[in-house]
Amino acid sequence: MDxxxxxxxxxxxxKDLDKLTRVEEATHFVSxxxxxxxxxxxxxxxxxxxxxxxxxxRPGAAVIIAAAAxxxxxxxxxxxxxxxxxxxxxxxxxxxxxxxxxxxxxVFETMGAMLAGGxxxxxxxERLVVTPSMAPETLVLAMVTALLSAAVWINVxxxxxxxxxxxxxxVGAVTGAAVxxxxxxxxxWKLMSGIATSWVLSPLLGGAIAALCLFLINETIIYRDDKIxxxxxxxxxxxxxxxxxxxxxxxxGPLGHVVGLGTGAGTGIGIGIGALTWMAGIPIVTRQSAGLxxxxxxxxxxxxxxxxxxxxxxxxxxxxxxxxxAVGPLAAIVQAxxxxxxxxxxxxxxxxxxxxxxxxxxxxxxxxxxxxxxxxKDITKLNPMRxxxxxxxxxxxxxxxxxxxxxxxxxxxxxxxxxxxxxxxxWYTRNSRRRRQYIRERGGNVDREEVADRNPDEISxxxxxxxxxxxxxxxxxxxxxxLTAMAAAILFNILHGLFG
Numbered sequence: 001m002d003x004x005x006x007x008x009x010x011x012x013x014x015k016d017l018d019k020l021t022r023v024e025e026a027t028h029f030v031s032x033x034x035x036x037x038x039x040x041x042x043x044x045x046x047x048x049x050x051x052x053x054x055x056x057x058r059p060g061a062a063v064i065i066a067a068a069a070x071x072x073x074x075x076x077x078x079x080x081x082x083x084x085x086x087x088x089x090x091x092x093x094x095x096x097x098x099x100x101x102x103x104x105x106x107v108f109e110t111m112g113a114m115l116a117g118g119x120x121x122x123x124x125x126e127r128l129v130v131t132p133s134m135a136p137e138t139l140v141l142a143m144v145t146a147l148l149s150a151a152v153w154i155n156v157x158x159x160x161x162x163x164x165x166x167x168x169x170x171v172g173a174v175t176g177a178a179v180x181x182x183x184x185x186x187x188x189w190k191l192m193s194g195i196a197t198s199w200v201l202s203p204l205l206g207g208a209i210a211a212l213c214l215f216l217i218n219e220t221i222i223y224r225d226d227k228i229x230x231x232x233x234x235x236x237x238x239x240x241x242x243x244x245x246x247x248x249x250x251x252x253g254p255l256g257h258v259v260g261l262g263t264g265a266g267t268g269i270g271i272g273i274g275a276l277t278w279m280a281g282i283p284i285v286t287r288q289s290a291g292l293x294x295x296x297x298x299x300x301x302x303x304x305x306x307x308x309x310x311x312x313x314x315x316x317x318x319x320x321x322x323x324x325x326a327v328g329p330l331a332a333i334v335q336a337x338x339x340x341x342x343x344x345x346x347x348x349x350x351x352x353x354x355x356x357x358x359x360x361x362x363x364x365x366x367x368x369x370x371x372x373x374x375x376x377k378d379i380t381k382l383n384p385m386r387x388x389x390x391x392x393x394x395x396x397x398x399x400x401x402x403x404x405x406x407x408x409x410x411x412x413x414x415x416x417x418x419x420x421x422x423x424x425x426x427w428y429t430r431n432s433r434r435r436r437q438y439i440r441e442r443g444g445n446v447d448r449e450e451v452a453d454r455n456p457d458e459i460s461x462x463x464x465x466x467x468x469x470x471x472x473x474x475x476x477x478x479x480x481x482x483l484t485a486m487a488a489a490i491l492f493n494i495l496h497g498l499f500g
Contacts, residue, residue: 036366040076043362047072047355054351060337063140067333068355070147075326075359077154078166080367082322083109083360084375085163085394085414086314089387092376093300095307098369104308105315105368106361112254112319113357134182136336141495142181142488143329143336146173149488150325153480161469162476163371165409169484170325171195176485180492198408199477202401206413207420209400210393214421217385218428223438227299228289235302236281238388242306244274245395246313253398254320296383303384310391318410319360327356375415380422380465393417415473422465429464 051068055061087101096104134142150166150173157164171192178186217238224230248270251261261269285302292298331352376382382390394414401408428435 039362039366043076043359044069044072047359050351050355054349055334060140060333063144063337064330064334067140067144067147067330068352070144070151071327071330071352072355072359074147074151074154074170075323075356076363076367077151077158078322078326079109079360079363079365081154081158081163081371082166082411083315083318083364083368084371085411086318087311088372088374088376088414089382089390089418090307090311090376091372092382093303093307093384093387095304095384095387096311098372101311101372102365102368104312105364108312108315109319109364110357110361112316112321113323113360114353115320134178134186138181139336140333141499142174142177142492143333145488145491145495146170146177147326147329149173149176149484149491153484153487157476157480158367158371160472160476161370161374162473163375163411163415164476164480165199165411166322166325167409167411168195168199168477168480170329172481172484173488174329175481176488177492179485180489181496196481198401199412199481202397202408203412203416203419203477205400205408206393206397206416207423209396210389210417210420211424213389213392214386214424215428217389218432219434221299222296222385223432223434225441227294227296228292231299231302232282232286232289235285236278238392239281239285239306240274240276240278242310242388242392242395243277244270244272245392245399246270246310247273249395249399250313250317254317300384303388307384307387307391310388310395314391314394314410319357322410323353323356323360326359327352330355374469375418378466379415379418379469380425382418382421386421386425389421390414390417393420412477419465419470425464 047068048065051065052061055064058064083105087096087105090096091098091101147170150169153173154164154166154169175187175192217234220234221227221230248267251259251266251269252263256266288302289298292301331349334349334352376387380386394410394417397413397417398408398410
């Protein structure tokens with residue numbers, strides 16, 4: 001009897017302590033979620049301080065400082081959404097850990113933006129908007145509304161888990177703001193129709209090239225009796241194809257205005273580098289494959305290093321190209337407020353590029369893992385061979401599109417390539433004669449697979465591409481331009497009514 005009150009008191013105390021512990025854990029969990037947005041807000045403040053230190057004694061300083069915050073916000077969202085396409089194949093195939101991928105992408109995104117993005121900040125808006133039709137103050141307001149509208153949509157898309165084209169977001173926003181500011185004649189609709197065509201063609205082209213690449217790897221290496229011997233023969237050629245494609249891509253695209261080479265010279269250098277890589281790869285692959293077992297798991301080791309290089313090169317190219325989506329309108333605002341001129345083809349001050357470069361890298365580090373996981377792992381399962389096809393397709397598709405004069409979205413190409421690999425695997429699993437023969441020779445039951453292939457429930461269960469992600473992403477692609485255009489037009493009219 002004497003012990004009963006003691007036990008009750010102790011039980012009550014334990015319950016109270018448990019409640020306090022749960023409150024502390026919940027507080028810690030909530031505060032941890034607020035760290036990334038808090039760091040993002042600090043970056044916006046630092047961007048404003050940097051802009052202020054550069055223009056505080058010049059005309060239009062207040063507008064430029066506010067626009068710098070919007071450009072920083074846009075850069076954060078580009079890093080959170082767009083950069084996933086560059087490193088997700090390497091992460092999804094486990095060639096890189098998430099931490100290593102984030103570090104590589106952050107470094108090379110910054111290098112690309114600072115080294116190859118500063119000659120002329122030429123967003124596609126440079127040709128899309130007929131700037132002489134606008135007064136400088138009108139252009140400034142249009143660019144401010146375009147930046148805000150595009151950045152908010154990309155932020156929402158990232159939250160929804162939908163990789164969208166940041167280029168298309170800024171194109172739609174600039175178009176809507178320009179029409180609201182100066183009428184339909186302010187937009188080059190012929191160029192706009194070409195961009196719209198690329199929305200459809202670029203993911204299809206990327207998916208087709210990735211599928212063709214995977215078909216070749218399946219036929220020449222994976223479903224062969226002696227995989228290692230086949231790999232020694234074909235992997236050096238594949239490495240040469242990748243290095244040549246990336247070299248030509250960089251020489252013609254991001255580094256084109258730095259090295260001053262034309263399409264022919266850039267392509268020639270790419271072919272030369274590809275041939276050298278092919279020859280150098282023969283002894284390297286032979287040495288790497290020595291002692292490997294004759295199974296698919298062994299082949300993955302041969303594709304790991306190329307995927308690491310592809311992640312770095314794609315990040316460099318993205319930083320050089322897409323930094324303009326964030327700071328191109330800011331550069332136009334700087335010119336319009338300080339020189340009473342309108343236009344986009346302006347040399348970007350280093351502080352403008354720095355905001356874009358650091359913003360993209362910081363956005364990737366703080367918010368990028370979510371979409372890296374989605375593109376690299378959730379849409380379809382990637383191993384190093386499939387990831388190689390996605391990375392190669394990204395470079396080849398841009399090269400082909402450039403030769404055809406077709407503007408493309410790196411997001412559409414990369415995600416289209418992932419879908420292409422996944423849908424091809426579904427088709428190949430059901431229809432490949434070589435695969436069925438390979439299974440029979442090893443004692444597998446092909447007849448059971450054929451019965452399963454005719455069962456609707458089994459077909460649905462064995463789909464290799466998640467249809468929910470497919471529909472979400474396609475819907476986000478379709479609404480990006482009209483949504484950002486309408487938002488920018490509405491916002492322009494509101495601000496023009498208030499301040500105009």
